[in-house]
Amino acid sequence: MGHEKLSLAETFGVTEPAKRVAEVKMALGGDPYTPATKWGVSSLKIFQPALSVKTWLGWKPANRLVPIYNFFNLTPTPLEEGWSVRKTQVLDWRGGTRTYNSHNGTDFAIPAGTIVVAPGPGVVLRISDEFHRGGLKIFIDHGHGLITTSNHLGRALVEVGDRVVRAQPIALSGYSGIDAVVAFPWSVPHVHFNTWLNGDYVDPFGRGDDYVDPFGLSEASLWRNHNDPTPYRGGDESPDYEPTEWDEDALAQVIASCVDPELRAELESTADLDRRAMDTIFMTNYFPTRFGVRRSVYAEVHPRRPALDLPFRAADYDGVSFP
Secondary structure, eight states, rough: BOOOOOHHOOOOOOSSHHHHHHHHHHHHHHBBBBOOOBBBBBGGGGGOOOHHHHHHTTTTTTOOOOEEEOOOOOSSGGGOOOOOOOSSOOOOTTTSOSSSOOOOSSEEOOTTTEEEOSSSEEEEEEEEETTTTEEEEEEEEEEEEEEEEEEEEEESSSOOEEEEEOOOOOEEEEEOOHHHHTTTTSSSOOEEEEEEEEEEEEOOSSEEEEOOOTOOOEEEETTTTSSSSSHHHSSSSOOOOOOBBBOOOHHHHHHHBEEEEEHHHHHHHOOOOHHHHHHHHHHHHHHHGGGGGOOOOSSOOOOOOOOBBBBTTTTSSSEEEEO
16 A cells, blocks of 8 residues: 555644643744744745645645655755744755745655655664654664654654664654644645755755865765655665764764753763764754754764665655656
């Protein structure tokens, strides 16, 4: 089957009501360490009602291509000003505006209950559920400085510590998180897919060899099929996973700079090095204003390289469609 039945609680991630209410309050009003979320009239431009309603009803395109709802924003507003769902400063990799201010991933529009797979071999280092930050999420370390996350999930099919192979089912999609609850049914159900390289958000789509990133490296696509990602169909699985080498001194410095004493103590008490590094990368990216130091916690700088396939099964999709 292309998708399975989820409960409403799984789909929207509305378990633990008291916790969810507190997370909504934090998203709307901020806290001593986090600015409030920014929105406005321009936020309405994100909605695609025609695509949303039919996707909520289980529609899948006859051409078997996953519609991309939003791209990575290459010109984000400073997160120190708060997470922004406005469309006031936007640029996607094709030179268009299919994104919003703080959007840091690629949104694949799919019906809730769709099987989500590992886009490459790796190890599951974190599974967490923050209602105000993407709902249920699975984080996979692929080695070579590359981590991917799949967000707005409905149900995890793996556990922290699991070694996964390319195209292994890891979750059922949903639309967990504040986004769907606030904007239902006008916001499109989707998997928000993040790629992090050297600990920072990056666009998996590449602008080519002529563009040079801040490390002096050309911006190759992270997709194995260049800028036209496709599902894994078997055969060559390379590049294989290689364990990550962390810079423990840099990691300790970043953790020590955390201005939230409760969070700092939580990170310091995580005994497993891989998970401590993963949790720190997560927190510095999702809650950057809680840290005074921002630096790579990797032992070396890793270049962009084609490593990923589409995070869906070849039985369900053949590729993607661009708006």
